[in-house]
Amino acid sequence: SAVISQKPSRDICQRGTSLTIQCQVDSQVTMMFWYRQQPGQSLTLIATANQGSEATYESGFVIDKFPISRPNLTFSTLTVSNMSPEDSSIYLCSAKPGIGTGELFFGEGSRLTVL
Amino acid sequence: GENVEQHPSTLSVQEGDSAVIKCTYSDSASNYFPWYKQELGKRPQLIIDIRSNVGEKKDQRIAVTLNKTAKHFSLHITETQPEDSAVYFCATNSGGYQKVTFGIGTKLQVIP
Numbered sequence: 001s002a003v004i005s006q007k008p009s010r011d012i013c014q015r016g017t018s019l020t021i022q023c024q025v026d027s028q029v030t031m032m033f034w035y036r037q038q039p040g041q042s043l044t045l046i047a048t049a050n051q052g053s054e055a056t057y058e059s060g061f062v063i064d065k066f067p068i069s070r071p072n073l074t075f076s077t078l079t080v081s082n083m084s085p086e087d088s089s090i091y092l093c094s095a096k097p098g099i100g101t102g103e104l105f106f107g108e109g110s111r112l113t114v115l
Numbered sequence: 116g117e118n119v120e121q122h123p124s125t126l127s128v129q130e131g132d133s134a135v136i137k138c139t140y141s142d143s144a145s146n147y148f149p150w151y152k153q154e155l156g157k158r159p160q161l162i163i164d165i166r167s168n169v170g171e172k173k174d175q176r177i178a179v180t181l182n183k184t185a186k187h188f189s190l191h192i193t194e195t196q197p198e199d200s201a202v203y204f205c206a207t208n209s210g211g212y213q214k215v216t217f218g219i220g221t222k223l224q225v226i227p
Contacts (some may be wrong), residue, residue, distance in 0.1 A: 005155070033214070041219070042204065042217050042219045042220050043217045085215070099213075100213075101147035101166070104149075106158040
């Protein structure tokens with residue numbers, strides 16, 4: 001299993017600013033992902049955070065807007081850059097301990113509101 | 116990419132009745148089918164999963180069935196209780212099989 005801590009849990013941000021979300025896992029994990037969940041909606045994968053290399057982004061998400069770091073096997077950050085109200089959402093960090101298929105563990109999420 | 120369709124989007128049942136949620140997927144190579152429960156304001160949590168070499172799996176009041184030929188799988192909750200009220204997401208692996216793609220979710224309300 002994996003226990004995931006995210007911070008901040010929520011924030012109110014001004015248009016045009018950037019915010020970095022931190023994700024800490026209590027054990028080394030193979031895979032880490034970042035999802036976005038708009039209120040009442042499903043979970044949309046933003047990117048796979050790769051340890052020691054550039055993240056792999058899904059269609060519709062780009063590195064300039066959502067830079068991601070993963071310096072080691074327990075930590076990752078997601079930055080939401082140049083925010084607009086459309087970026088208001090819950091951002092969820094998730095992790096999968098092993099390789100292959102298996103359970104995803106999620107953080108509590110970071111709820112961002114952009115004014 | 117993988118497309119996962121889920122229905123219904125909302126479901127209300129009387130306490131004690133059964134609830135069924137259905138999903139279809141597009142990638143015939145998908146081989147892992149988890150279901151997640153998300154209570155209001157909480158993180159999604161895995162409740163049951165099934166792999167492609169199995170047609171059915173049961174865990175107490177929860178069961179999942181898989182039909183690989185038809186590319187659909189279903190979640191069955193029997194003897195529903197108020198604490199089953201939540202949003203349920205089906206999912207499947209895709210794109211190199213490390214990624215997980217989610218359905219749109221089903222909001223289940225169990226009426227006491």
